[in-house]
Amino acid sequence: MKIIEIKDLYKIYTESEIPVNAVNGIDLSFEQGEFTAIVGPSGSGKTTFLNMLGGLDKPTKGEVIVDGVNIGLLNSRQVIDFRLRNIGFVFQAYNLIPVLTAKENVEFIMQLQNQNKNDREARAIEMLQAVGLGDRLNSRPSKLSGGQQQRVAVARALASKPKFILADEPTANIDSASTNNLLEIMQELNKKENITFIFSTHDQRVVNKARRIITIDDGKVKSDVKL
Amino acid sequence: MELIKIAWRNVWRSKTRSLVVIAAVCIGMIGGVFSSALMFGMMEQRIKVAISTEMAHIQIHNPKYIDNQESKYFIANTNEYLSKIRKIEGVTASARLKISAMASSAETATGVVINGIIPADEIKVSDISTRLVAGDYFAEDKGNQILVGAEFAEKLKLDLRSKVVLNFQDTSGTLTGATFRVCGIYKTTNKAYDETQVFVKKDDIAQICLYDGDISHEIAVLIDDNDKLDEVKTEVQGIVGKDNLVRTWKEISPDLAMMTDMMTQYGSYLVLIILMALAFGIINTMLMSILERKKELGMLMAIGMNKPKIRRMIVWETVFLTFIGTIIGIVFSQVLVSYFGRVGINLGMYAEAFESLGYDSMLYPVLNTGFYVQVVILTVVTALFSAIFPIRRAIKMNPAEVLRTE
Numbered sequence: 202m203k204i205i206e207i208k209d210l211y212k213i214y215t216e217s218e219i220p221v222n223a224v225n226g227i228d229l230s231f232e233q234g235e236f237t238a239i240v241g242p243s244g245s246g247k248t249t250f251l252n253m254l255g256g257l258d259k260p261t262k263g264e265v266i267v268d269g270v271n272i273g274l275l276n277s278r279q280v281i282d283f284r285l286r287n288i289g290f291v292f293q294a295y296n297l298i299p300v301l302t303a304k305e306n307v308e309f310i311m312q313l314q315n316q317n318k319n320d321r322e323a324r325a326i327e328m329l330q331a332v333g334l335g336d337r338l339n340s341r342p343s344k345l346s347g348g349q350q351q352r353v354a355v356a357r358a359l360a361s362k363p364k365f366i367l368a369d370e371p372t373a374n375i376d377s378a379s380t381n382n383l384l385e386i387m388q389e390l391n392k393k394e395n396i397t398f399i400f401s402t403h404d405q406r407v408v409n410k411a412r413r414i415i416t417i418d419d420g421k422v423k424s425d426v427k428l
Numbered sequence: 429m430e431l432i433k434i435a436w437r438n439v440w441r442s443k444t445r446s447l448v449v450i451a452a453v454c455i456g457m458i459g460g461v462f463s464s465a466l467m468f469g470m471m472e473q474r475i476k477v478a479i480s481t482e483m484a485h486i487q488i489h490n491p492k493y494i495d496n497q498e499s500k501y502f503i504a505n506t507n508e509y510l511s512k513i514r515k516i517e518g519v520t521a522s523a524r525l526k527i528s529a530m531a532s533s534a535e536t537a538t539g540v541v542i543n544g545i546i547p548a549d550e551i552k553v554s555d556i557s558t559r560l561v562a563g564d565y566f567a568e569d570k571g572n573q574i575l576v577g578a579e580f581a582e583k584l585k586l587d588l589r590s591k592v593v594l595n596f597q598d599t600s601g602t603l604t605g606a607t608f609r610v611c612g613i614y615k616t617t618n619k620a621y622d623e624t625q626v627f628v629k630k631d632d633i634a635q636i637c638l639y640d641g642d643i644s645h646e647i648a649v650l651i652d653d654n655d656k657l658d659e660v661k662t663e664v665q666g667i668v669g670k671d672n673l674v675r676t677w678k679e680i681s682p683d684l685a686m687m688t689d690m691m692t693q694y695g696s697y698l699v700l701i702i703l704m705a706l707a708f709g710i711i712n713t714m715l716m717s718i719l720e721r722k723k724e725l726g727m728l729m730a731i732g733m734n735k736p737k738i739r740r741m742i743v744w745e746t747v748f749l750t751f752i753g754t755i756i757g758i759v760f761s762q763v764l765v766s767y768f769g770r771v772g773i774n775l776g777m778y779a780e781a782f783e784s785l786g787y788d789s790m791l792y793p794v795l796n797t798g799f800y801v802q803v804v805i806l807t808v809v810t811a812l813f814s815a816i817f818p819i820r821r822a823i824k825m826n827p828a829e830v831l832r833t834e
């Protein structure tokens with residue numbers, strides 16, 4: 202089942218003297234249950250592309266259709282709500298609210314979704330156990346390692362029951378052991394729960410775990426390989 | 429709930445910075461509230477003295493007497509009025525003859541107002557008998573006694589048992605006079621009053637002028653509760669009829685009445701100005717905190733926290749930052765006010781200046797709940813005002829932009 206369709210997508214930054222074609226004509230689609238890496242050197246347009254996929258940035262031209270909704274047509278209020286209900290996010294850093302514990306961070310997104318307190322709490326614990334942090338429920342982010350923090354971010358993304366999870370270079374700030382660990386958890390969630398992951402990276406070891414590898418350069422798709 | 433919790437914890441992320449703001453608000457509050465309490469105390473004391481010593485709550489006059497204080501403009505049927513007025517619940521009254529006179533001692537002479545009173549009645553409406561610094565209040569069996577103010581005594585170089593000659597016109601305009609002997613010297617906090625008002629027995633004056641006992645120039649009415657002022661005024665007016673003028677202390681001394689309202693206003697303005705100055709500190713702190721949390725706020729917007737919720741979180745942070753100091757400041761002020769309200773603050777070194785203006789040099793600060801309510805409202809306004817700029821800064825951020833890690 203197709204969950205994302207991208208048609209003729211462009212993003213041209215015009216603030217600088219010379220316009221930058223960060224995304225320069227991409228046509229792609231993503232299926233439910235994919236485990237896909239977006240690969241490319243720094244500056245190739247990965248972040249820009251993922252931001253448009255996630256409704257954080259508006260395309261200069263083209264369409265992003267998520268589950269039949271052209272998110273470029275949503276107003277700013279609608280698009281925030283759309284993100285909240287449909288997309289899970291994992292960023293490279295600054296994922297968590299420092300003043301909340303791991304459990305509270307995961308609960309927070311469900312609170313934004315207006316879920317009731319009991320459901321929230323039970324699901325937060327369940328999700329943290331799923332990422333192997335069942336024993337760190339009450340730790341604040343500053344007491345967790347970088348890898349653990351990223352796992353909390355994954356747990357939070359999962360907790361919101363999104364259609365897919367976008368992760369922009371989720372392993373860029375963590376060591377290789379943590380990277381392996383995080384990737385294994387993501388793979389397992391993908392296999393067992395059929396969670397769709399789309400993540401960008403320029404780390405070859407991460408790329409190797411993917412089942413679909415989309416290489417972009419200069420804002421264009423260079424190759425799209427399904428393994 | 430969650431947003432309030434996050435906001436509360438956010439306030440304590442930068443402990444020192446928040447504590448500085450809280451301390452500033454606290455000190456500002458104490459400054460504003462306590463100095464207002466001093467002003468209120470001063471006013472209240474002035475009004476209390478004015479009512480309990482000088483004016484009573486309500487006065488009745490012959491309307492012509494107001495414009496022209498001549499003894500022929502008197503109130504007839506005084507005794508009938510008095511007995512009817514005294515039947516009103518919580519009300520006492522006393523009738524006075526008031527006559528302008530020339531007072532002379534062996535040394536010198538000066539103008540004065542004679543208050544011809546019935547001592548037993550006067551005690552119930554005026555506390556002048558409690559303000560004696562020398563001698564005694566009137567003795568029943570002695571005639572031609574006079575009670576004078578300390579200022580007056582000094583001016584005429586009078587001592588206890590000194591003789592004073594009073595010259596004045598009777599109702600027909602004929603000049604008359606008599607010699608009185610000082611039985612007591614009183615001192616209020618109002619120098620002008622002490623210099624111009626002397627007291628003698630009504631009977632003594634009546635005898636000299638051949639007045640019948642049923643006339644007076646002024647009836648003073650004291651109520652046990654100032655809140656019943658207008659109600660009692662209406663009743664009294666009904667008793668004395670249209671031919672007599674009935675005025676409350678607020679009408680007799682509108683400046684004093686207005687001063688109370690003005691002081692409350694002034695106190696609020698003072699607190700408002702202090703809060704406005706503090707608002708800059710609060711805004712500055714909040715802006716810093718927003719800038720430091722740019723990426724975190726970007727992340728929150730990205731994962732789906734909408735603008736109203738961001739706004740609410742920042743409002744709560746600002747409210748906490750403002751209110752912690754306010755509450756501590758108010759509690760501390762209240763402690764100061766109740767302590768000094770009991771023991772008083774002695775401004776003895778300025779006694780001369782205060783008393784010449786009619787104020788007591790012993791200050792007892794007071795605060796009413798109404799003022800606290802106003803302060804709290806002003807603080808809410810300040811907090812909301814201070815939140816505007818940080819909110820704007822936060823909300824106009826573009827999450828995609830602030831989250832870029834380069």
Ligand SMILES: Nc1ncnc2c1ncn2[C@@H]1O[C@H](COP(=O)(O)OP(=O)(O)O)[C@@H](O)[C@H]1O
Pocket residue numbers: 214215216217221222223241242243244245246247248249250
């Ligand atoms: N706000 C912006 N204004 C101008 N140019 C930008 C902006 N954001 C990104 N770019 C440029 O767009 C290109 C793609 O950037 P990005 O999507 O961040 O690539 P990647 O994530 O693959 O490193 C880069 O050349 C970058 O400099």
Ligand SMILES: [Mg+2]
Pocket residue numbers: 247248249369370
């Ligand atoms: Mg990038």
